[in-house]
Amino acid sequence: xxxxxxxxxxxxxxxCANKTKSSTPPxxxxxxxxxxxNKSKIDxxxxxxxxxxKSLLExxxxxxxxxxxxxxxxxxxxxxxxxxxxxxxxxxxxxMKVILVSLDxxxxxxxxxxxxxxxxxxxxxxxVLNDPDxxxxxxxIDKKWTGAIxxxxxxxxxxxxxxxxxxxxKKLHSVLKNFEL
Amino acid sequence: xxxxxxxxxxxxxxxxxxxxxxxxxxxSTDNGYKIGDVATDFKLKNIDDKWVSLxxxxxxxxxxxxxxxNHCPFSVAYEDRLIALDKKYKSKGYPVIALNPNNPEKYPSxxxxxxxxxxxxxxxxxxYLVDEGQKIFPQYGATKTxxxxxxxxTTRGNxxxxxxxxxxxxxxxxxxxxxxxxxxxxxxxxxxxxxxxxTKAIGCSIKV
Numbered sequence: 001x002x003x004x005x006x007x008x009x010x011x012x013x014x015x016c017a018n019k020t021k022s023s024t025p026p027x028x029x030x031x032x033x034x035x036x037x038n039k040s041k042i043d044x045x046x047x048x049x050x051x052x053x054k055s056l057l058e059x060x061x062x063x064x065x066x067x068x069x070x071x072x073x074x075x076x077x078x079x080x081x082x083x084x085x086x087x088x089x090x091x092x093x094x095x096m097k098v099i100l101v102s103l104d105x106x107x108x109x110x111x112x113x114x115x116x117x118x119x120x121x122x123x124x125x126x127x128v129l130n131d132p133d134x135x136x137x138x139x140x141i142d143k144k145w146t147g148a149i150x151x152x153x154x155x156x157x158x159x160x161x162x163x164x165x166x167x168x169x170k171k172l173h174s175v176l177k178n179f180e181l
Numbered sequence: 182x183x184x185x186x187x188x189x190x191x192x193x194x195x196x197x198x199x200x201x202x203x204x205x206x207x208x209s210t211d212n213g214y215k216i217g218d219v220a221t222d223f224k225l226k227n228i229d230d231k232w233v234s235l236x237x238x239x240x241x242x243x244x245x246x247x248x249x250x251n252h253c254p255f256s257v258a259y260e261d262r263l264i265a266l267d268k269k270y271k272s273k274g275y276p277v278i279a280l281n282p283n284n285p286e287k288y289p290s291x292x293x294x295x296x297x298x299x300x301x302x303x304x305x306x307x308x309y310l311v312d313e314g315q316k317i318f319p320q321y322g323a324t325k326t327x328x329x330x331x332x333x334x335t336t337r338g339n340x341x342x343x344x345x346x347x348x349x350x351x352x353x354x355x356x357x358x359x360x361x362x363x364x365x366x367x368x369x370x371x372x373x374x375x376x377x378x379x380t381k382a383i384g385c386s387i388k389v
Contacts, residue, residue, distance in 0.1 A: 071254075073252075073253075073254050073385075074385060074386075075287070075288070075388070076386060076388065103383055105254065105352060106352075108254075132349065132350040132351055132352045132353070132356070132357075133349045133350065133359075134346065134349070134351070134381060134382040134383050135345070135346065135349060135359075135361075135380040135381050135382060136349070138381035138382070138383070139381060145381070146324040146325060146328075146381060146384075147324075147325060147346075147381045147382045147383045147384050148324040148325035148383075148384055148385070148386035148387070149325075149383060149384075149385070149386060150386065164324070164386075
């Protein structure tokens with residue numbers, strides 16, 4: 001009896017292995033390249049402590065930074081992502097950068113965050129901020145921030161604005177008008 | 182013509198009401214309690230289907246009121262610490278009272294049934310109340326979960342003594358070296374000054 005099972009499993013395994021082999025479609029060279037670019041982008045997700053992250057809040061150049069604090073488990077954050085994706089897609093020649101700062105726990109980066117970015121093909125840069133001593137850094141991002149997410153910081157050399165609220169595309173634009181963008 | 186007038190009035194009324202709603206949405210949290218304010222009592226349904234008010238606690242010296250919920254990873258990370266706080270301070274006169282302020286329609290995992298399940302699983306030793314109609318959290322000014330308010334019972338009412346987070350490490354209780362809530366309650370119990378009466382932490386925004 002055991003032998004029959006063994007045979008059956010061997011057959012199944014052999015069959016499946018063969019199938020996967022033969023059913024993999026040939027990948028065009030450019031697609032392969034694209035996949036690799038995306039893969040390296042995802043593999044390169046950096047986990048920052050606040051001290052490492054701080055320099056992103058103090059850039060002195062002619063770029064306007066849109067820094068959104070979010071997490072994959074945060075429903076209103078995920079709901080507003082399309083607005084930030086659209087903003088990113090339409091940057092063109094404008095001097096603007098969209099950065100999505102994920103507050104997903106480091107233990108969830110491989111399980112949740114990376115699959116989320118892959119499935120969605122999320123284009124703006126994603127970084128992870130992990131600094132459990134939140135009381136020490138939240139006020140440094142903005143004094144008014146209570147710590148609730150979503151929250152978004154806009155800044156350039158001349159202006160700074162912080163919102164502990166949800167955005168849609170229209171609202172993003174009305175804020176960016178003040179930044180002459 | 183009359184219908185037209187009625188319609189116009191109705192339209193203006195609608196605009197007026199929606200404008201008011203928008204304004205109240207924006208201001209609801211700004212008007213929350215500051216340290217020293219008198220906090221409102223409430224009568225809210227507990228997971229055992231009984232109603233709970235702060236006034237029921239005749240012998241309490243104060244309360245550790247915490248806005249929390251099921252779905253938020255930060256809330257979940259602090260569940261065991263809330264149980265520990267309740268065990269440590271209930272007998273000393275500062276019980277933990279947990280309120281779930283979320284809209285169960287937006288977050289089914291935060292509905293009453295799931296609150297019961299979660300409390301059972303974790304063995305909550307404290308009441309876990311539904312902020313029915315989301316009326317209490319805006320008065321306190323809670324913006325997220327978890328969000329703690331420590332109240333001291335006085336003849337003037339329950340005075341807000343501390344607002345913020347539980348400690349300085351949401352990921353690992355053992356690595357926390359600043360225990361804000363414990364320090365505040367210890368100070369209240371010994372009649373000394375609270376070392377830090379307001380702290381900030383990341384949390385899940387409360388959904389209206």
